[in-house]
Amino acid sequence: MWHGDYRFVLQNLILKDFKVRYRNMSLGMFWSLLNPLIMMTVLTLVYKRFMHIDTPGYSVAVLCGLVPFNFFTLAWSNGTTSLVENATLVKRVPIPREVVPISSVLSNCLNFLIQFGVLFAFTFIFGYRVSRAWLWMPLISFLFILFVLGLVLATAALDVYLRDMRYVVESANTVLFWLVPIIYGFEVIPDSFKELYSLNPIAAMVMALRRIIMEASAPAPSLVWKLALGSVVTLAAGWIIFRRLEHRFYDHL
Amino acid sequence: MDRIVFENVSKRFLLSGGRKLLRGHIRDLVKRADHECFYALRDVSFSLGEGQSLAVIGSNGAGKSTLLNMITRLCPPDDGRVTVNGRVSAMLELGSGFHPDLTGIENLRLNASLFGMSRKRTADLFEQIVDFSGVGEFITQPLRTYSAGMMMRLAFSVAIHIDPDILVVDEAFGVGDQAFQAKCVERMQAFRKAGKTMVCVSHAADTLRKMCDRAMWLDRGQVILEGDLEEVIAAYQGRTVARA
Numbered sequence: 001m002w003h004g005d006y007r008f009v010l011q012n013l014i015l016k017d018f019k020v021r022y023r024n025m026s027l028g029m030f031w032s033l034l035n036p037l038i039m040m041t042v043l044t045l046v047y048k049r050f051m052h053i054d055t056p057g058y059s060v061a062v063l064c065g066l067v068p069f070n071f072f073t074l075a076w077s078n079g080t081t082s083l084v085e086n087a088t089l090v091k092r093v094p095i096p097r098e099v100v101p102i103s104s105v106l107s108n109c110l111n112f113l114i115q116f117g118v119l120f121a122f123t124f125i126f127g128y129r130v131s132r133a134w135l136w137m138p139l140i141s142f143l144f145i146l147f148v149l150g151l152v153l154a155t156a157a158l159d160v161y162l163r164d165m166r167y168v169v170e171s172a173n174t175v176l177f178w179l180v181p182i183i184y185g186f187e188v189i190p191d192s193f194k195e196l197y198s199l200n201p202i203a204a205m206v207m208a209l210r211r212i213i214m215e216a217s218a219p220a221p222s223l224v225w226k227l228a229l230g231s232v233v234t235l236a237a238g239w240i241i242f243r244r245l246e247h248r249f250y251d252h253l
Numbered sequence: 254m255d256r257i258v259f260e261n262v263s264k265r266f267l268l269s270g271g272r273k274l275l276r277g278h279i280r281d282l283v284k285r286a287d288h289e290c291f292y293a294l295r296d297v298s299f300s301l302g303e304g305q306s307l308a309v310i311g312s313n314g315a316g317k318s319t320l321l322n323m324i325t326r327l328c329p330p331d332d333g334r335v336t337v338n339g340r341v342s343a344m345l346e347l348g349s350g351f352h353p354d355l356t357g358i359e360n361l362r363l364n365a366s367l368f369g370m371s372r373k374r375t376a377d378l379f380e381q382i383v384d385f386s387g388v389g390e391f392i393t394q395p396l397r398t399y400s401a402g403m404m405m406r407l408a409f410s411v412a413i414h415i416d417p418d419i420l421v422v423d424e425a426f427g428v429g430d431q432a433f434q435a436k437c438v439e440r441m442q443a444f445r446k447a448g449k450t451m452v453c454v455s456h457a458a459d460t461l462r463k464m465c466d467r468a469m470w471l472d473r474g475q476v477i478l479e480g481d482l483e484e485v486i487a488a489y490q491g492r493t494v495a496r497a
Contacts, residue, residue: 004370012367016363020354023354088350089367091349092350093345093349093368094326095367250328251328
């Protein structure tokens, strides 16, 4: 058994990830803000000027998609390689192994928070206002983070055995960009696919966020349930996979 | 009370070093080849009580580090059973958790927490740890500005301030200058007097004489001899000289 201070370790590992990432950038956190802004500008330009489609509040809708999706891709790919990248830690320091991928995801959450700041700024610029529905945001974000944690626990453990895992994740991220309502709205999905489509927790997160910010109303209960179900199932599966695979990490790192 | 008990412990490693890529796994499925493996440890048994300290000697690749890793539970055995009672602190590769871009303070806190120190204890012992390491005002600088010796001293200083029941040390004595080494030996001897259990790996017989009373000689994963420190060292050195 490990007798240490679990929260103290997590806190230090999260701060380490975060500090290391930003200390090596001359503009620091500015980059975190810039990325979604550039994407939003380009997508809005293509949509409005090239394709001549005029949807009200398109820029905010795009940001509602980009912010969770950016967090997802970064957290998933960083988390997947976290065990292999911290091999010296996993092999040489007797800590509970799951703290490595968990802290990797949580340090990306700080980034997620900053990007939320960008989203809020544009929300106000485009004339949307804070409403009571905003109280839903912490809950759906929490569920969404649980989903990412579960996914990362599974793929990080698999990456130790199969170093190809990170390429699978990269490709999956590219595909997912089109399977999440970022550049389009949920209404374009054919009715027969709507159920299946909204089972994807990333899609559910974006749909809920758009509804909260752009329609100032609570997300549909069925959607929140789907998100909760997807998150809990993924987390449980990820945990079980991690526990089963961790015994042989030492041999494979 | 027995702190560490090994019962017929064996550990095998695949010579391929494990399959790391998909193509390797597919080839295994198709060919069903038996992998060659070698024994890092074979049928090792011993027990160590409170206040006892064991030196593990042997040539490179004899299985010494694997044995230490098993005590820390980093490495599970393939056969047999390892029982460890108490808190273990390990000085394996010192500075494993360090990051060059973090300052000395940040690395100190991170490493202390990894070693299992609580937030409060880290804060209480902070001054002592910095003092012992002797890195002075460099403590606020990023670790990459440290000399190799300074970095090791900081790592060692953190490790020695954890209060474990069992201390596992892998070649960590050659750290720092003579004054620092003397300080470390003194610290370890105090540790031993306090009734703690120690397992040390080193190639320096003189250092081991200061720390340990028993010794175990490993060769290719098997125990050749175990017993009184001087006897085992004499036998080991006799054999090595005879071979050379």
